[in-house]
Amino acid sequence: MVYLSTNPERTRRPITPARLADATLVLSEATWGEHDYTRQQLTRAVQATHRTLRPRIEVENVETALDIAARGHADTIAARGVVRSLAGQLPHELFAAPLRPKLYDHFAIVHRHNTTLSQATHSLIELATARLHHATAPGQ
Template structure:
């Protein structure tokens, strides 16, 4: 589950990984240096998670960062999923943001190469394993949690090692 969890009083939350959010563009010039909040506010952006909108934690982080520059985050295009946002960006219609691990996983499926730049300040998605507090987990559930934790850590580690 992506953090934060607003109502966690009945849950056990074990943080397992974080993945850096990066700026992505088909134009290498726009990804040549870190992207500041002011540059983010001026960018022609496609953002995913349209249904969640301002409730999406990544978008909340972006909004707060842009507001530190006394600006407003105004996406040019909003789509439902990150795969669509990346494809639109790869075709050069807008730039986008995404977690490095996601970009790394999907890079071979995009029509053109995307260039990445870190955000300044850096932003991260945080992931956790969550279950009801005071419950006994079966051996199968614990095994599944171990597998999911390993896979998530591997995915975020690969994203850190390779530029999209």
């Protein structure tokens, strides 16, 4: 996960929770709100500094958040792989800064105990795993 802004000055050094509390942000996953795992991590980090995370704008999907950020209306946070996949499709360049402490997306496949996954499900897991490895590979 990285912090993104059209202003390169805001991305010259890692983004701490205190800086995040002061940022004008657009965050995705509005429907999930505080149930979103990434939002929970951000909220906990900011609260540890005795501050509050208050996004200026909340939208449903990350592509919309990136588009709003690329137009300079707010900064955002997104997975580096998503940003790479949209390279060249945004209206303006976004500069990235790492979050400190680092923040990661976590994924899990959950199924009932004593059940057998279908071949289609196994294929889906293999495809998703390969794409995640490719998106997070160094130099990508």
